[in-house]
Amino acid sequence: MPKIVLLWTDVVLYAMLLALAWYGWRIRVNDNLRANWWKVLRDPAAFSAAIVLALFALVTAADSVHFRRALAPSAGAPAGTQTFYATSTESLLDLMLSRQVAMRETGYSEPLAYLGLTKEPLEVDGKLKRDFPRLKHAGAHLTDPESQWAGDVTQRALAGATGGLLVAALIALATGALMSRTHGGLGAALRDIAADRSDLPLRAALLTVAVVCLIGGAVVGLMGHYHVFGTDRTGNDVLYQALKSVRTAFVIGTLATVATLPFAVVLGVLAGYFRGWVDEVIQYLYTTLSSVPNVLLIAACVLMVQVFLDKNPDLFETGLERSDLKIFLLCVILGLTGWATLCRLVRGETLKLRELEFVQAATAFGVSHARIMSRHIAPNVMHLVLITTVLSFSDLILYEAVLTYVGVGVDPSMNSFGGMINLARSEMSRDPVVWWSFAAAFGFMVTLVLAANLFADGVRDAFDPRARSFRPRFKRSIA
Amino acid sequence: MLNYLIRRIGYGVLILIGVNLFTFVLFFTVNTPDDMARLNIGGKRVTQDQIEKWKAERGYDKPLYWNKKEEGAAKLTKTIVWERSVSLFALQFGRSDARNAIDIGYEIKTRMGVSLQLALPLFILQVFASTAFALLLVFFRNSRIDFWGVVLCVLMLSISSLFYIIVGQYMFSRVLRLVPINGYAPGLDAVKFLILPILLSLLARLGGEARLYRAMFLEEIGKDYVRTARAKGLSEAVVLFRHVLKNALIPIITSAGSYLPYVFLGSLVFESFFGIPGLGAFVIEAITGQDFAIVRSMVFLGALLYIASYVIIDLTYTWADPRVRLS
Numbered sequence: 001m002p003k004i005v006l007l008w009t010d011v012v013l014y015a016m017l018l019a020l021a022w023y024g025w026r027i028r029v030n031d032n033l034r035a036n037w038w039k040v041l042r043d044p045a046a047f048s049a050a051i052v053l054a055l056f057a058l059v060t061a062a063d064s065v066h067f068r069r070a071l072a073p074s075a076g077a078p079a080g081t082q083t084f085y086a087t088s089t090e091s092l093l094d095l096m097l098s099r100q101v102a103m104r105e106t107g108y109s110e111p112l113a114y115l116g117l118t119k120e121p122l123e124v125d126g127k128l129k130r131d132f133p134r135l136k137h138a139g140a141h142l143t144d145p146e147s148q149w150a151g152d153v154t155q156r157a158l159a160g161a162t163g164g165l166l167v168a169a170l171i172a173l174a175t176g177a178l179m180s181r182t183h184g185g186l187g188a189a190l191r192d193i194a195a196d197r198s199d200l201p202l203r204a205a206l207l208t209v210a211v212v213c214l215i216g217g218a219v220v221g222l223m224g225h226y227h228v229f230g231t232d233r234t235g236n237d238v239l240y241q242a243l244k245s246v247r248t249a250f251v252i253g254t255l256a257t258v259a260t261l262p263f264a265v266v267l268g269v270l271a272g273y274f275r276g277w278v279d280e281v282i283q284y285l286y287t288t289l290s291s292v293p294n295v296l297l298i299a300a301c302v303l304m305v306q307v308f309l310d311k312n313p314d315l316f317e318t319g320l321e322r323s324d325l326k327i328f329l330l331c332v333i334l335g336l337t338g339w340a341t342l343c344r345l346v347r348g349e350t351l352k353l354r355e356l357e358f359v360q361a362a363t364a365f366g367v368s369h370a371r372i373m374s375r376h377i378a379p380n381v382m383h384l385v386l387i388t389t390v391l392s393f394s395d396l397i398l399y400e401a402v403l404t405y406v407g408v409g410v411d412p413s414m415n416s417f418g419g420m421i422n423l424a425r426s427e428m429s430r431d432p433v434v435w436w437s438f439a440a441a442f443g444f445m446v447t448l449v450l451a452a453n454l455f456a457d458g459v460r461d462a463f464d465p466r467a468r469s470f471r472p473r474f475k476r477s478i479a
Numbered sequence: 480m481l482n483y484l485i486r487r488i489g490y491g492v493l494i495l496i497g498v499n500l501f502t503f504v505l506f507f508t509v510n511t512p513d514d515m516a517r518l519n520i521g522g523k524r525v526t527q528d529q530i531e532k533w534k535a536e537r538g539y540d541k542p543l544y545w546n547k548k549e550e551g552a553a554k555l556t557k558t559i560v561w562e563r564s565v566s567l568f569a570l571q572f573g574r575s576d577a578r579n580a581i582d583i584g585y586e587i588k589t590r591m592g593v594s595l596q597l598a599l600p601l602f603i604l605q606v607f608a609s610t611a612f613a614l615l616l617v618f619f620r621n622s623r624i625d626f627w628g629v630v631l632c633v634l635m636l637s638i639s640s641l642f643y644i645i646v647g648q649y650m651f652s653r654v655l656r657l658v659p660i661n662g663y664a665p666g667l668d669a670v671k672f673l674i675l676p677i678l679l680s681l682l683a684r685l686g687g688e689a690r691l692y693r694a695m696f697l698e699e700i701g702k703d704y705v706r707t708a709r710a711k712g713l714s715e716a717v718v719l720f721r722h723v724l725k726n727a728l729i730p731i732i733t734s735a736g737s738y739l740p741y742v743f744l745g746s747l748v749f750e751s752f753f754g755i756p757g758l759g760a761f762v763i764e765a766i767t768g769q770d771f772a773i774v775r776s777m778v779f780l781g782a783l784l785y786i787a788s789y790v791i792i793d794l795t796y797t798w799a800d801p802r803v804r805l806s
Contacts, residue, residue, distance in 0.1 A: 288497035293740055293781040295747055299766045300502060300774055304509045307769075394637065401639045402748055407767050421641045425752075428649050442642055450637040457633075 002067040003085045007321060008328040009251050010064045016254060017061075039462035044201035046458020048208035052451040055212065056246050063093040063247040066320075089320040093247075097240050099224060103137035105235035111436050112153055112226045114139025138226045153222065160221020164213035171213075172206050230436035232423070242440045244415035249448060251327060252334070252400045252410075253393040259335020264342035265385060269373050271343075272350025282347070286340040294337065295406065301333040302408035323411030330403075330410065334396065342388045349381045383463045390459045394452035397445070417445045484790070491786035498782040499564050506771050507559070515576055518769065537576065563775075572776040575765075583776050586761060594745030594757030596669055601677045602742050605688065606735050608681060610724075613692035617700065618719060629693070635686025640679075644752050647679040661754035676753045680746065688734070695730045699723045728799040732792060739788030744781055 027033045041047050068085040094101060108117040115132040122131050134145070142148045176189040179198065183189035196203045219239070222228050229238035271282035289297075309315070309326065316322040353359060354377065362372050397417070403409035404418025412419060424438035516533040517525050544560050566573055572583035616628040652660040658675045699705065700723055708718045745759035754760075758777070765773035796803045 284493070284497065288494050288501070288782075291494050291782040291785040292498055292778050293744060293785070296762065296774070296778050296781050299762070300505060300778060303766065303769060303771070303774065304505055307510045307514070398639045401641050405641060406747055406751075406763055417639075418641075421639070421645070425645060428645055429653070433649075438645065442638075445639060445642075446634075446637055449639075450634065453633055453637050 002069050005066040005068055005089050005321075007066055007089075007324040009255065009324055009331075010066060012255055012258075012328070013060070013064050013251065016258065036462045040455075040458045041200055043458040043461065044204035045454045047201050047205050049451040049454035049458070051205060051208050052212065052447065053455055056250065056448055056451070059093065059243055060247045060250040062096065063091045063244065065092040066090065068318075087318060089318055093243065097243065100237040100240040103227070103237060105135050105137065105227070105231045107231070107235055108233060108434055109135055109138065109227060109231045109235075111228060111230040111238075112138075112222065113230065114142060114145045114149055114226075117432065117434070135227075138231075141225060153226065156221045156225065157218045158221075160217040160219065161214050162217070163221065164215075164217020165210065167217070168206070168210040168213040171209055175202060175206065229440040230434075232437055233427075238437050238440045241415045241420060241437075242417075242444045245417045245420060245441070246444065246448065248327065248410055248414060248416040249397045249400060249445070252331060253396045253452070255328070255331035256334035256338065256396050257389045257392050259332050260339040260342060261335075261385060261389075263336070263339040265346055265378065265381065267339075268343040268346025269350050269377055269381065272347040273354055273369070273373055273377060275351075279347070282343070286343050289337060290340040295403070297337045298333055298403065299406065299408045301337065302330060302403075305329045305333065319413060323414040326411045327414065334399075338392075342385065345384050345388065346381050349384055350377055353377050353380055387456075387460050387463055390452075390456040394449045394456065397449055397452065401445070417441050483793075487790055487793070491790075494786060495568070495779070495782055496564075499567060499779060500560075502775050502778050503560050503563065506775060510771065512559070515771065537574075567776065567779050573772065575770050576772045583773055587758065587776070587780065590745075590756060590758045590761050591743055593663065593755060594743060594750070594759060597673050597676060597750065597755055597757060598742040598745055600673075601680050602735075602738060604677065604681055605684060605738070606731070608685060609688035609692050610731065612685065612689040613696055614719060614724070616689070616693050617696040617723075618715065620697070620700075629690065632686040632690040632693075635682070636690065637686075638683075640683035640748060643679045643683045644676075644749065647675060647682075648752070651675055661752070663753075663755045672753070672755065676746075676749045676755065680749050691734060692727075692731060695727045696723055699727045702726075725799075729796060732795050732799060736788055736792035736795070739791065740781055740784040743784050744777070 027037055041050070066089050068087075068089050071084045071086055073083065105116070109115070110117060114135055116135060118132075119130045120133045121128055122133055123129075124131070134140070139145055139149065139152075142152060172190070172193070173186075176186050176193065179189040179192070180186045183192050183198075192198055193202045193206065219228050223239060227237050227239070229242065232238055232241065267282045267285070271279040305326070309322065309329075316325055359372060359376055362376055367375075400409055400416060401418035401421055404416055405422050409418050410416045420437055420441035424434075424441065427434035427437060512534050513530055516530040544558055563573075570584070572587065574580040575583055612628070616625045619625050619628075648660060651657045652675070658671050661672075663669060663672050696719075704726075705718060705722060708722050709715075713721075743758070744762075745755075745757035747759040747763055749755070750757045750759035751763045761773070762777050764770075765777070
């Protein structure tokens with residue numbers, strides 16, 4: 001029985017999942033919220049982006065269940081002795097990708113290659129010769145790689161892609177079947193989807209699903225026997241690293257914004273509601289905070305955290321727990337230093353709200369300050385919180401890369417996009433160029449950030465009526 | 480006006496005191512002078528004598544916040560926090576904690592010039608390029624150009640600046656061999672070292688800025704005075720450049736002005752990637768070397784520049800919009 005390990009970030013991610021479920025229930029019961037979220041989903045770009053984001057979230061979830069394997073009891077040990085656990089902490093994602101973890105080569109290799117990148121002295125027919133060595137795992141099943149390789153790769157990729165397309169087709173059929181009652185039969189429903197006559201932009205959504213399934217299918221088809229994105233300097237699979245980096249990006253993107261919320265909302269509402277000296281003090285606090293260039297402030301805090309962690313080595317048991325504590329503290333720092341913008345917005349909105357009739361009515365009824373703030377003002381600034389949260393998600397993911405490059409980001413032992421880019425810098429100056437780590441980080445990161453941006457735009461347009469008019473749209477008749 | 484300036488500067492001093500206290504508490508409670516001495520002397524076995532000597536040399540041999548041994552006001556002034564803060568306010572940055580003990584003030588003076596060479600042209604080009612691109616999109620609004628222009632903006636702002644740097648360096652320096660990969664030379668030779676970082680930095684920020692400016696222009700374009708201008712029979716170009724551009728200046732100044740501190744502080748990432756010995760690279764060196772004296776000085780300098788740039792922004796408002804009165 002493996003021992004479940006609860007990391008700090010895991011706990012917070014689970015808590016966030018719970019909060020999300022609660023929010024989902026709020027959407028169900030609150031007509032206003034529901035209408036706004038329907039608006040988000042009616043935006044084709046936002047809906048498609050949401051699907052992509054959901055996939056990344058799934059990867060994150062799978063990578064957030066950690067455990068330590070129980071070691072087999074030594075031979076001859078009496079039954080009932082204490083079981084020992086492996087020193088390395090694994091996650092569900094590691095389990096799913098255990099083949100990729102096991103397929104460790106000895107050095108760089110190109111994507112889909114069956115040979116290593118650098119020549120090594122090899123023994124061929126009893127003679128020593130310098131040549132590219134065969135990889136230990138990738139393409140090991142080929143008996144005559146030179147003639148079989150191309151065919152094998154295409155066959156596996158095609159099989160995977162076909163499988164992916166089948167899945168996509170099944171999803172489309174299922175959607176059609178769900179809609180068949182309102183659209184008069186399955187055929188009519190599918191025709192309506194194809195002609196984009198559905199209530200939600202299902203055509204765009206299903207196209208996204210199809211593209212994801214196509215690419216994902218091909219990758220899945222290949223990844224059992226090849227390194228789809230090559231291997232890095234120590235022979236580790238780059239695809240696996242990129243997938244692990246998704247969690248780091250997600251943790252930073254969500255945790256760091258959530259960490260800003262308590263300060264921003266509480267202080268913002270207090271400042272706007274009480275005005276006077278409370279307002280002055282809070283304004284002074286956030287002006288002071290925002291007057292220090294952000295990177296410097298974060299760097300200063302992270303340096304201190306490093307010193308603190310070095311002094312207290314008994315706070316964590318394994319290496320993973322240490323790097324996890326570090327990323328958790330990084331998020332807290334990002335939260336502590338980043339609440340000024342949202343606080344300013346919330347304060348402004350509260351200043352407006354406190355003069356409105358319903359607040360005056362509540363005051364006239366003798367409702368206490370605390371209750372007015374929590375019941376009447378806080379819910380009415382939540383749209384600002386939502387918009388800021390989704391908008392800053394993508395910024396933070398980009399920021400993580402910069403911070404890691406500067407040397408104040410996540411632990412080097414933790415997979416992250418910033419770390420991959422950082423290594424890519426020296427790899428790009430090698431000869432021959434090692435471009436695949438960089439390309440993989442680029443592909444994953446752009447997809448994630450782009451999806452987050454498109455989704456955020458959709459949310460902002462739905463919740464902030466003023467922003468909607470800036471959407472570019474061209475009329476077919478003109479174009 | 481004078482009244483405004485005095486008040487603003489007074490508030491600025493208050494903020495600087497806050498920043499200074501904050502960084503001091505942050506640094507010195509986690510990392511006591513003894514720890515700093517141990518780190519900087521290095522080696523496995525550091526004797527207490529060595530530590531005391533190091534502390535005496537650097538002026539760290541006093542209590543942090545409150546000196547019980549002294550009398551009267553000296554209780555407060557003969558402390559590390561007082562001495563360090565007063566010297567910062569006098570812009571005496573002192574020497575770094577590291578073994579070579581470089582003169583921070585001298586470094587800042589020489590490096591700021593280098594940072595300016597990179598950041599000032601960038602700043603000006605940035606404002607021009609973003610405004611021009613945004614105006615183009617607004618001129619062709621609700622057309623295909625606008626739509627795909629915005630798509631391009633979103634795509635560009637989704638790409639990390641590090642990607643621009645690595646790809647740009649690879650393309651222009653390694654493959655095309657147009658400019659050196661990194662380095663710096665004073666005088667006119669600096670151009671060939673600086674042109675690539677400037678262009679790449681411009682590109683990295685263009686998407687976000689242009690999209691922001693476009694929204695600002697569109698907000699103005701719906702207003703009554705624009706309709707009046709059109710009703711007078713003015714051409715769309717005149718409306719845009721004479722009327723809309725002028726009125727959208729205020730938000731543009733606000734957004735561009737927030738970059739002003741970085742014009743002096745330089746860009747951390749770009750400077751260290753291209754080996755330009757500016758202030759940004761200085762900070763990175765200090766961070767990797769855990770030199771807290773430098774980091775503290777730079778935080779102080781950054782806050783100072785931030786406050787100064789906000790005064791400048793406010794002054795520019797009065798120039799851009801005569802209705803704005805500072806009082």
